[in-house]
Amino acid sequence: MRISRESTDYRVYRILSENPLSGEKLAKKLGISRTAVWKAVQKLKECGVYVESNASGYTIAGEEELNPYEVARLAFESGFKEVHFYDVTDSTNSRAKEYGKPDALFFANRQTAGRGRHGRKWLSEEGGLYFSVTLSPPLDYSELPKLTLIAGLSVAEAIPQSEIKWPNDVLIKGRKVCGILSELHGEVERPLVIVGVGINVKNPHPENGISLSELYDVSRREVFEQVIRNFSKNYRMLLDGRWCELRRRIERRCSSVGKAVRVTTPSGVAEGIAEAISEDGSLVVSGKKIYAGDCIHLR
Numbered sequence: 001m002r003i004s005r006e007s008t009d010y011r012v013y014r015i016l017s018e019n020p021l022s023g024e025k026l027a028k029k030l031g032i033s034r035t036a037v038w039k040a041v042q043k044l045k046e047c048g049v050y051v052e053s054n055a056s057g058y059t060i061a062g063e064e065e066l067n068p069y070e071v072a073r074l075a076f077e078s079g080f081k082e083v084h085f086y087d088v089t090d091s092t093n094s095r096a097k098e099y100g101k102p103d104a105l106f107f108a109n110r111q112t113a114g115r116g117r118h119g120r121k122w123l124s125e126e127g128g129l130y131f132s133v134t135l136s137p138p139l140d141y142s143e144l145p146k147l148t149l150i151a152g153l154s155v156a157e158a159i160p161q162s163e164i165k166w167p168n169d170v171l172i173k174g175r176k177v178c179g180i181l182s183e184l185h186g187e188v189e190r191p192l193v194i195v196g197v198g199i200n201v202k203n204p205h206p207e208n209g210i211s212l213s214e215l216y217d218v219s220r221r222e223v224f225e226q227v228i229r230n231f232s233k234n235y236r237m238l239l240d241g242r243w244c245e246l247r248r249r250i251e252r253r254c255s256s257v258g259k260a261v262r263v264t265t266p267s268g269v270a271e272g273i274a275e276a277i278s279e280d281g282s283l284v285v286s287g288k289k290i291y292a293g294d295c296i297h298l299r
């Protein structure tokens with residue numbers, strides 16, 4: 001479902017998420033009839049929002065739940081203009097590609113054909129976070145890999161004890177908790193970048209990885225809120241020309257740096273010590289810049 005910022009149901013949710021209010025006051029505030037308020041409340045309930053009504057009016061309960069309107073609220077507050085929410089879809093990256101325009105966020109509770117890097121599958125059972133954003137940044141083509149790095153940074157800084165494995169995995173104790181799939185579409189001069197993020201929050205079977213719920217009690221809402229706010233801040237910093245600062249933070253969080261690594265790239269395998277994240281976002285392995293690839297930590 002697409003949630004529009006201007007829709008009555010979203011505006012009612014927005015107000016009630018801050019304060020309980022009576023139907024009468026809501027109607028006055030929004031300049032609509034009480035019937036329209038009632039209809040909007042029914043729509044919210046149908047979409048899984050817990051709206052309670054008592055003598056003092058309507059109240060939203062269960063704030064810890066990540067309902068479609070809460071996803072939209074957090075996305076709009078982070079600067080996105082469109083939000084599409086699915087209980088189930090094949091892949092949010094595919095939905096985003098189909099949409100084809102920037103500044104949108106696609107979110108799913110479950111994916112039936114979640115995609116990972118290098119054509120791999122991404123198991124997307126209920127309990128995880130699966131979302132994709134569409135961007136059209138005014139950046140040079142060569143700078144686009146930085147978007148994947150800042151997405152990883154945004155996740156890593158939202159998850160205590162986590163580390164970045166260059167270029168785009170987030171690990172806890174060496175086990176994968178998040179994967180990122182960035183894809184480019186459209187014109188080379190101004191491509192559409194899709195950044196898809198999958199995070200194991202409460203996944204019952206995190207394939208070869210770890211779920212946050214194995215370590216501590218955390219809600220999907222908390223994780224999503226933190227990640228999307230971090231991403232929006234970091235993205236703005238990147239556009240403001242503050243890559244140096246971001247790079248330092250990525251390097252600090254990146255456990256690949258200082259390790260012996262093997263990186264499988266489209267043109268072969270590079271093995272050596274990962275020395276740094278360079279100015280252009282590549283990984284420096286024994287003096288040689290690597291721009292893309294699958295990285296394994298050897299020791």
Ligand code: BTN
Nearest residue numbers: 091114115116117179180196198
């Ligand atoms: C990887 O580690 O190989 C990347 C996994 C990326 C998974 C996310 S989940 C949301 C988005 N939709 C997809 O189909 N894939 C990405």
